[in-house]
Amino acid sequence: MTSIKNSITGLVLEYDSGIIPPPYSHVFRLALDWSKGDLSTALDLHYTEREELSEEEIFDEGFTPDDDYRYKGQLNSVWIKPLQQLFDKTRWTSKDIEDGGITVTAIEKGKDEGVKIPSNQEEWQLMAQDLIQAIYETAKKEAPLKIDYRQVEGDQLTDCSLTVHFSVREVVFEKNGTSRVVNWDFAIQLMKIVFTPDYHYELAKEEAGTKRGAYINCGDGYWHELGKGVVNIDPGFDAVKKIRIGFTDLIQGE
Incomplete structure (x- = not known):
C-alpha cells in the first residue's frame, strides 16, 4: 500500500x-x-x-x-x-x-x-x-541572511560567519577563509536564538571589538557586544549564553 x-x-x-x-x-x-x-x-x-x-x-x-x-x-x-x-x-x-x-x-x-x-x-x-x-x-528580493561573529580570548581573535541560503536550504559556516556546510536544524535554531535578546543600538559600533569578549553583527553593519550591547529579555532564558555556546561549537568544529 x-x-x-x-x-x-x-x-x-x-x-x-x-x-x-x-x-x-x-x-x-x-x-x-x-x-x-x-x-x-x-x-x-x-x-x-x-x-x-x-x-x-x-x-x-x-x-x-x-x-x-x-x-x-x-x-x-x-x-x-x-x-x-x-x-x-x-x-x-x-x-x-x-x-x-x-x-x-x-x-x-x-x-x-x-x-x-x-x-x-x-x-x-x-x-x-x-x-x-x-x-x-x-526572486532576488532579499539576499541570504548572514551573521558575522568575533570571539576574543586572550590574544586569540577568531572571526567567523554563518550564512543561511534558504533558496537551496543550506547553511555555510566560514572561519579563517575556509567554509563548510553545517546542520540545517542546528543553524536555524541558533539563528532563532540570535534574534531573541534585546540589542542596544546606542552601544553598537561600526567595527568589531578587540578586547576579550564576543561580538556579533546581524547583517546591518553594526557590531554588538554580547552581555553589554546584547542582553536577555527573559530572565528564565539565557539567550546570550546560548549564542556564545552555539558559535563556540561551530568554531571548534562540533
Missing part, C-alpha cells in the same frame, strides 16, 4: 496572523506543487488593516506602504522532502484557530483532500516562513 506521504503531490498553506495588530497583521496563501518532480510555487501575501495607519507609523515599524508580495515560479526541489516529512509526522486537530494560525490542504494527484488544522502550529508556521524566505532569495 502506498503511504500517504508518497501519494501527496502538493500542499496549500494558508495563514492568518489573527489578533496581531497592523502593520504586522497579514495573511498569505502558499501553494506548492511537486507532481512533475520539480517544485512549482505560488505565493500571495497581503498585509491587512493598515488603512488607519499613516505612512510614518508604518515606516517607524520597519515596513513600507507596499509590502504585499506575489510570486509564481520554481523553488529548489530540496524543499520537497522536508515538506513530506513534516506532513507525515503531523497530528491534526479540530481546535479552532480564530485568533490566528495556519491550515494545510493536501493535494493528491490533483485532488483537494480538504483543509486540515495541524496541532504543531509553530512547526508549520516556521516551515512557511522558511519557504517564503526561499522565495525572496530565489
Whole structure:
C-alpha cells in the first residue's frame, strides 16, 4: 500500500496572523506543487488593516506602504522532502484557530483532500516562513541572511560567519577563509536564538571589538557586544549564553 506521504503531490498553506495588530497583521496563501518532480510555487501575501495607519507609523515599524508580495515560479526541489516529512509526522486537530494560525490542504494527484488544522502550529508556521524566505532569495528580493561573529580570548581573535541560503536550504559556516556546510536544524535554531535578546543600538559600533569578549553583527553593519550591547529579555532564558555556546561549537568544529 502506498503511504500517504508518497501519494501527496502538493500542499496549500494558508495563514492568518489573527489578533496581531497592523502593520504586522497579514495573511498569505502558499501553494506548492511537486507532481512533475520539480517544485512549482505560488505565493500571495497581503498585509491587512493598515488603512488607519499613516505612512510614518508604518515606516517607524520597519515596513513600507507596499509590502504585499506575489510570486509564481520554481523553488529548489530540496524543499520537497522536508515538506513530506513534516506532513507525515503531523497530528491534526479540530481546535479552532480564530485568533490566528495556519491550515494545510493536501493535494493528491490533483485532488483537494480538504483543509486540515495541524496541532504543531509553530512547526508549520516556521516551515512557511522558511519557504517564503526561499522565495525572496530565489526572486532576488532579499539576499541570504548572514551573521558575522568575533570571539576574543586572550590574544586569540577568531572571526567567523554563518550564512543561511534558504533558496537551496543550506547553511555555510566560514572561519579563517575556509567554509563548510553545517546542520540545517542546528543553524536555524541558533539563528532563532540570535534574534531573541534585546540589542542596544546606542552601544553598537561600526567595527568589531578587540578586547576579550564576543561580538556579533546581524547583517546591518553594526557590531554588538554580547552581555553589554546584547542582553536577555527573559530572565528564565539565557539567550546570550546560548549564542556564545552555539558559535563556540561551530568554531571548534562540533
